[in-house]
Amino acid sequence: MKKRSLNFKLMTGGILIVLIPLVVVGAFSAWKSSDALTDIAVSQSEMIAKSVSGLVNMALLEEVKLVSGIAADANVIEATSGKTDGAMQRLTATMKKIGHDYETIFVTDSTGAIRADGIGGSYVGINIGERDYFATAKAGKANVGSVIKSKKTGSPVAVVAAPILGKNGEFQGIVAAALKIDFLVEQVVSTKVGKTGYAFMTDNAGTTVAHPKKEFILELNVNKLQGMEQIARQMMARESGSTNYTFNGVPKIAGFAPVQLTGWSVCFTQDQKEFLAPAHMIRNFILIIAVAFLALTVVGVLFFARGISRPITRS
Incomplete structure (x- = not known):
């Protein structure tokens, strides 16, 4: 009974001496690596x-610059007052150059009525005066409107708009382009x-x-x-x-x-x-090392305990 008790104490003490530092170091390492x-x-x-x-x-700033540049064109400014021939030609030429990025480009008057566009006049007569981009442009700011689903393609588009101003800075209308935002x-x-x-x-x-x-x-x-x-x-x-x-x-x-x-x-x-996968790998590696050391410790302590307890019990 004394031998068994001594063996147990020696084995338990030896295992704890090895296991406690491993658990503390392992837990600390896993915790710190997870935090990091x-x-x-x-x-x-x-x-x-x-x-x-x-x-x-x-990318959007570049689109705004492009539309703002068109808004300063003399033919486009004339279109706000009803002289649309020059604007139609200008917008059609622009669509040929940038049409892969836009669905349409158009000019409105000060009420929001579309006077000219770059796709053969199919938008002429539509009023967009209640749209957010028109209100912002009317306040003097070039902008990008809300993203909506195109009725033509079903893809998302956003209207880029810039104000058209008269010689005295008065608001005359807007230039707007329906930008395909696929890119x-x-x-x-x-x-x-x-x-x-x-x-x-x-x-x-x-x-x-x-x-x-x-x-x-x-x-x-x-x-x-x-x-x-x-x-x-x-x-x-x-x-x-x-x-x-x-x-x-x-x-x-x-x-x-x-x-x-x-x-x-x-x-x-x-x-x-x-x-956190690397931290989990570190944790698992430490667990494997701990188990291996524990097994070696049990074997080593077992032999050590027997070597000590036998002479004691014989005496």
Whole structure:
């Protein structure tokens, strides 16, 4: 009985001497590596979102410059008062050059009635005076309107508009071009990291305008998604940042940044499980090492305990 008790004490003590440091070191290493990887992933998600939103902003600024340049054309200015022949020729020539990026380009008068367009006059007579881009242009600011689904192609388009001003700076109408945003969508969705990291973009009302899953475009609103309430509020407030969240039971991280020109927002998201995989590998490796050392310790302590306890019991 004494021998068994001594053996047990020696074995238990030896195992604990080896096991406790391994458990402490292993837990600390896994915890620190998880924290470090999470910090890196969160920071990276915001940088990616800012990078993509910056590219989108620059692309839209170029489109605004193009339309603003057309608004200063003498023939286009004349069209606001009914002299449309020169404007029709100018707009038709412009469409031949940039038509692959636009569905149409047109000129309105000060009430919003379309006077001329670049596709044979099919838009002439339509009034767009209640559209958001017209109101903003009327206030003197070139802008990009809300993304809508094209009735012609079903693809998302955004109208780029610039005011037409008279000699004394008075508002006479606008030049507007329906921009196909396919190239912007591709720019956003081509941003991928690993298997689960991707970017998407919303407009200033939270409606998705770019997403790897095309069926979500103009159909999904982040304000209505459970688990994304806080992120949606920050995106709608044109904030930049990053955070952790859970969506459909999956822990994720997200970084987001606004498109300054439009108030749209780009978000980059990734599953925590993926970016924490290296930390999990470290944890599993430590567990394997711990089990191996434990087995060796048990064998070593067993022989050691027997070597000590036998002489004691004989005496």
